Amino acid sequence: MSSPPDTALQQPPNATAQPAQDDADNQVVIARQAILDEHRAVFGYELFDRTTSADSHTASSDAALLFNALSYAGSEALVGKKLVFINCTHASLAGGHLELIHPEKVVLEVPTLPADAAPEQIEQMVHTLQALRTRGFRIAFSQDVLRRAYASWLPLASFIKLDMQAFKPELAGPLVKFAQTNSQAAVVAEKVETAEQHAMMASLGVKLFQGYWFAKPSLVKAQTIRPSQATIIQLINLVRQQASTAEIEDLLKKDPTLSFNLLRFINSSGFGLSCEITSFRHAVMILGLKKLFRWAALLLTTSRKDGAPPAVGQTAVVRGRLMELLAAELLPPEECDNAFVVGVFSLLDAMLGIPLERALETVALPQPVLDALLHKSGVFAPFLELTRACESGDDEAFARTAEALHLSNRQVNWAHLQALAWAESINDA
Template sequence: MASEEIFIGRQPILDRGNSLFAYELLFRSGTKQNFANVHDDLAATANVINHAFAELGIEQALGPYKGFINCDENLLLSDILEVLPTDKIVLEVLETVEVTPQIVERCQELKARGFTIALDDFVNFEDKFKPLLDIIEIVKVDLLPLDRDALALTTQALKRWPALRLLAEKVDSREQAQYCHDLGYDLFQGYYFAKPAIIAGKKLGHSQLSLVRLLGLVLEDAETRELEGVFKHEPGLAMNLMRLTNSVATGVRTKVTSLRHAITVLGRRQLQRWLQLLLYTNPQGGDVASPLLQLAATRGRLMELLAAKLHPGRRDFEDHAFMTGIMSLMPSLMSVPLEEILRGINVAGDVRDALEKGEGELGILLKLSHALEIGDGQACHDLAGQLAEVDHMTVNACLTQALTWASNIGKENA
């Protein structure tokens, strides 16, 4: 493992209700150019998969979500797959795999064992795919080379297999996602939901303004009754705070029953964190852990954990790292520019520099988090190289911890 520098990236896959369904796990080399993938080297792949599942605990990090893994012919036919949890993993047959009787038989065998099988990067229907389409469960249609008419034709051809779930990959915008939704697609892969759709002249909503005000009060160490006063006018936010503070992720053992109790049990430092996450919840109720909240929480927690490696014992730096990660996605959440959001909160100078200019150590951590999300191995290598005490092993371990923590948000304590 030490000889091969591999970063673990991931891409979210959403369902028709815009809830998180799975992550595609990306194993990216930091030492080869052009997003080089390690799947051409079976030994390296075996090392990475074994390390990710046996040592890092990726299975726990996935929480309730599935993990998609790319399989070339060598990996598909190898016994490395034996170590993977069949109920959690979707095996993606790459487009480079030739559909031979041996491959079809192997896919049938893996399916019988409990794996879900998907066909990756599907573009145009050809007869050679028929034997696979009879047994697989998911087809990932690559949107990049297809215009709307070609996409409609490909989709129509696949409808001959009514049991197939269609997944649109490389979804670049909400409009594209909606078009695929209308065509009958079940799953959607990409960070389209996290792209800011800035609406000119849009002002923050009432609940958002209240939260920004609350965050400001906590940062200024205001009295508990002042905080309670703001919450009293926002019952939806108060309810969501209860749900968040009673989730596994807080580590709080006692059932939190009131606002004052939440503030007392959590303490100011933790309260600040949960108020930041509360911005990503819907005050009208519904699922607390939206995909955007999951992304923000993972980003914030990853940056916080890496900050602790950079400057052990500096709690203020860890808090600033967490806040930078969370706030970096607020333009996507609120559809207003970052400057507008920062106007309402007195954030520390290093947080502001990282968010506005990408500067300082926090700026590097933010760029590294983003590079991991999109699976840019070369950028991960370059950015980690600018941080003392941080290598690919540290980054992967911290990412796994961050994913585990984020997947526990909204999951109630037993």
């Protein structure tokens, strides 16, 4: 018996073109593997980040995968109207990125805890999982959830995935029976590699299947159209100031790539709208300032080139906020926004992989901002030096610049803590 053909498993024709080498940094590559029902029709797709190994993904990589799948790879081509199964770390379950998607479209694959986890740690997760279920997410667990220690998790399971490579064939019956008797979850037989495995699981009443016998994971490649880091930061600034819809709309009109990404994201199947949004004003009103802020922050950290370390975007945001808070102690309110821009833009070279001078050519900035960034001079220069000293732990530079600005250690340290907490809230609030 050969593998069943399924045209739905073929790669989307618009996502397979080999890009030019020059565009390699602007390409998203996501792997997907189909989950089939008893009639061998596609029930859903599990998505994988091919840039991250299975045992090293983090909350940040989870957010980037889901964000890229919806924003860049064209979710209609990637998953159509099917369910999306996404592997999650426990840390990512509280991430703000989950508020940007429609819960009914996504199944969160949640791992059990390490073998040495204490019973109270397992129980503490119940509240988080229950909150996700209340919001409408479905949750999938591996067969490890069938262990006695996880009895409190079982009622929260929508899917239980049985790994055909993880147990002997004679245990299949007892495992399926236990799962069906003690939960309302649908059983998925995964890593099915032979016709015999499929037939055995089907005879036990299993109706969902995933594995190489049906289809190997296929790579979906898409060219991204990414707005400049500078424009994204302008958008973040407008949202932070609670600017009017008209002001935000004006910025979107000035940058086609930014508006294109926003409309593509809000119209993706994962966002769950029943009608297509075509106006920028409508998109901003539908999304709201809180979600628009999260979207822009995620766009900022996922728009960097491959060579930029993952922490660069976060560090830039901390710098901006810290400079803004320090400037608020000494400068007029209108100058604080420019201080924020100096801090964030001071890492544009690392984020874009090009010299800072060249990066700054793409955006019009006030002369005092350019003086601080390019010449280390002017009103903002000592604030930037103090911010860098906070990052590096340079006590001598810290003492010298804080004294020159007449700021106490307590003022600076408190501002730094506030900046770190604020930056963390971008993804986790």
